[in-house]
Amino acid sequence: MSRNPGRTTLAAVAASAGVSVATVSKVLNGRPDVAPATRSLVQTLLLEQGYTPPTSHRDQPQATATVEMWVDDLCAYSTEVIKGTVEAGAELGVAVVVTYPKDLTDKGVSWARDLVAGGRRALITLMSVPTPHQLAALSLARLPVVVIDPLKLPEAPVTSVGSTNFAGGMAATQHLLGLGHRRIAYLGGPATSTTNQARMHGYRAAMEAAGVPVLDGYIRTSGFCYPDGMQEGAALLDLDPAPTAIFAAGDESAMGAIQAARARGLRIPEDLSVVGFDDTEIATMTSPQLTTVRQPLRQMGVIAVRTALRLAAGERIESHHVELATELVIRGTAAAA
Structure with a gap:
C-alpha cells in the first residue's frame, strides 16, 4: 500500500535532521534525554514539514468539548x-x-x-x-x-x-492633575511586564504633557498584589517630599498603598489621593470606595x-x-x- 504523499512521516523528519526515528519520537514525547540543539532542530523541522500525529481530536471518539x-x-x-x-x-x-x-x-x-x-x-x-x-x-x-x-x-x-493600558494610565494621571496634584507617584507591577510598562508610559505621557516633572524615586515597580502596595507605598510615603497622590497599577496594590498611608496617620483622600487600575470587586469594598480605571475583565x-x-x-x-x-x-x- 502506498503511503499518503501529502503526509510527513517521522522517518522523513529524522532524515532531514540527520537523527534516528527514535530521537524524533523522544522529542515528540517530551523525553529529557535529547540534546537541546537537537531538540530545537527536530521541533523546527516538525513544524516546517507540517508533521501531524497519526491521531488527533478529529479521529477520537467525541468527548465533551x-x-x-x-x-x-x-x-x-x-x-x-x-x-x-x-x-x-x-x-x-x-x-x-x-x-x-x-x-x-x-x-x-x-x-x-x-x-x-x-x-x-x-x-x-x-x-x-x-x-x-x-x-x-x-x-x-x-x-x-x-x-x-x-x-x-x-x-x-x-x-x-x-485592554488600552496606555490610555488608562493617562486617564488616571490626568484626573489627579486635574485635581491640582503635582507630586504624583506611580506604583507599578513587575518592571518587565508589558501591561505595567504601558500604564507607566501613560502616566509619564500625562505628566510630560502637563509640564509636571516626575520627581526622583516617584516610580516604584514590584507587583500588582496587596503586599506589594503596602511595601512600595510605604517607600513612596517616606520620600521627602512625599507625594500627595499615587497612581497604582492595580486595585490590590492601591489598597496596600492606602493601608500604608493609614499606618502613618494619613487620611484618604484628604492627605493622600489614590487611584487604582482594574475595577475589581474590592474597589467598592473599602471606605471610601476606590477611584480606579476599569478594565472590562x-x-x-x-x-x-x-x-x-x-x-x-x-x-x-x-x-x-x-x-x-x-x-x-x-x-x-x-x-x-
Whole structure:
C-alpha cells in the first residue's frame, strides 16, 4: 500500500535532521534525554514539514468539548476574568477547566495530545505566555492558544486579548492633575511586564504633557498584589517630599498603598489621593470606595473563549490582538490637592 504523499512521516523528519526515528519520537514525547540543539532542530523541522500525529481530536471518539485555562494565581483580578470565561463557556456549551501551569516547561507533544484526547479544544492563559517548547507542542497537536493580558511579549506570534493600558494610565494621571496634584507617584507591577510598562508610559505621557516633572524615586515597580502596595507605598510615603497622590497599577496594590498611608496617620483622600487600575470587586469594598480605571475583565474572558473556539474550528480571525477600552471610574479616594 502506498503511503499518503501529502503526509510527513517521522522517518522523513529524522532524515532531514540527520537523527534516528527514535530521537524524533523522544522529542515528540517530551523525553529529557535529547540534546537541546537537537531538540530545537527536530521541533523546527516538525513544524516546517507540517508533521501531524497519526491521531488527533478529529479521529477520537467525541468527548465533551472543554477549554483549558491556565491561571498562575487566584486574586481579585483573575477571579473576574475567570468568571467571564466560565460565563462564555456556559453560553456556548463548552466547559472551562481552570488549572495551575506548574511543572509543564518540559512537557512535549504527548502532553498536548493528551489535552486533545481529553476533549480540550483550546488553551487560554492568563498573563503567562507558554514557552516556545510548549507552543511548538501545542501547534503540532493543533491546539490553539489565546493569551489574556500577556505579562511579556511572546517570542512567537500568539493571539492575545488585552485592554488600552496606555490610555488608562493617562486617564488616571490626568484626573489627579486635574485635581491640582503635582507630586504624583506611580506604583507599578513587575518592571518587565508589558501591561505595567504601558500604564507607566501613560502616566509619564500625562505628566510630560502637563509640564509636571516626575520627581526622583516617584516610580516604584514590584507587583500588582496587596503586599506589594503596602511595601512600595510605604517607600513612596517616606520620600521627602512625599507625594500627595499615587497612581497604582492595580486595585490590590492601591489598597496596600492606602493601608500604608493609614499606618502613618494619613487620611484618604484628604492627605493622600489614590487611584487604582482594574475595577475589581474590592474597589467598592473599602471606605471610601476606590477611584480606579476599569478594565472590562469579564468581557476579556468572553472574547478569549470565543476567539479560541473560532481558531479551533479553523476560522480566520480579523486580528491576532484585541484591545478593549478602559474607563476611569471616579469614586472617593481622590480629592483636590
